[in-house]
Amino acid sequence: MFDFEMRINENVLLAGNRVVLVPYTRAHVPRYHVWMQSPELQTLTASEPLSLQQEYDMQTSWSQDEDKLTFILLSSELWSDPSVPEEQCMMGDANLFVTDPTDTSKAELEVMIAEPQFRGRGIGTEVVFILMSYAVSKLGIMRFQVKIGLGNLISINMFKKLRFTEVSTCRVFNEVTMELEVDPSVRTWILDQTSKVQERDYGSERAARTKTEAGLKQD
Numbered sequence: 001m002f003d004f005e006m007r008i009n010e011n012v013l014l015a016g017n018r019v020v021l022v023p024y025t026r027a028h029v030p031r032y033h034v035w036m037q038s039p040e041l042q043t044l045t046a047s048e049p050l051s052l053q054q055e056y057d058m059q060t061s062w063s064q065d066e067d068k069l070t071f072i073l074l075s076s077e078l079w080s081d082p083s084v085p086e087e088q089c090m091m092g093d094a095n096l097f098v099t100d101p102t103d104t105s106k107a108e109l110e111v112m113i114a115e116p117q118f119r120g121r122g123i124g125t126e127v128v129f130i131l132m133s134y135a136v137s138k139l140g141i142m143r144f145q146v147k148i149g150l151g152n153l154i155s156i157n158m159f160k161k162l163r164f165t166e167v168s169t170c171r172v173f174n175e176v177t178m179e180l181e182v183d184p185s186v187r188t189w190i191l192d193q194t195s196k197v198q199e200r201d202y203g204s205e206r207a208a209r210t211k212t213e214a215g216l217k218q219d
Helices: 026-035 039-045 052-064 123-139 153-161 184-193 202-218
Strands: 012-015 019-023 068-075 090-097 106-113 143-149 165-170 175-181 198-201
Touching (some): 012 123, 012 202, 019 123, 026 052, 026 090, 039 106, 052 068, 068 123, 090 123, 106 123, 123 153, 123 184, 143 153, 198 202
Parallel strands (some): 106 143
Antiparallel strands (some): 012 019, 012 198, 019 068, 068 090, 090 106, 165 175
């Protein structure tokens, strides 16, 4: 058992400029399942294709996992329009998880922008900042790690710009490991970059949005 509950995000909505992070729920599974049938995304995430039922089982497992946070990424622009169903606002996902139970100050990050039209717009960078800020302020994370396929130069360059440095290369798994130590100056930098991010209640906002959507349909 760890010193903290990673499920702290089960009703948390984090609203940035171009992206909204919400917990991964069963309602998101069908769209997520479609994404993960893509050979490109399977390669980038080192994943195997699963059946829809397996994806539902995986979502249940992740929601109960005390050492992992999973967020679905929504387009802020689309989310602000109640006439757009939440599933159609989805553009990717992000994960934060502890891999060493003896060191809960270190966490691994994963970010996936699944929808091509949202790539190359700085959204991945914004997501990383929001996720790191949440992890630093809520969970006391002091070191972040990412593992990226050697062929994924876009992600490697993004994390280099975010001050991550290469610590090792594994030819067997064809990936590079990069890390960022959160010293006081880095902590201040992360928090300054996310000073305008809002933390809100996902359940109530989702309910209000659903109610508005229903009203629009009746009109």
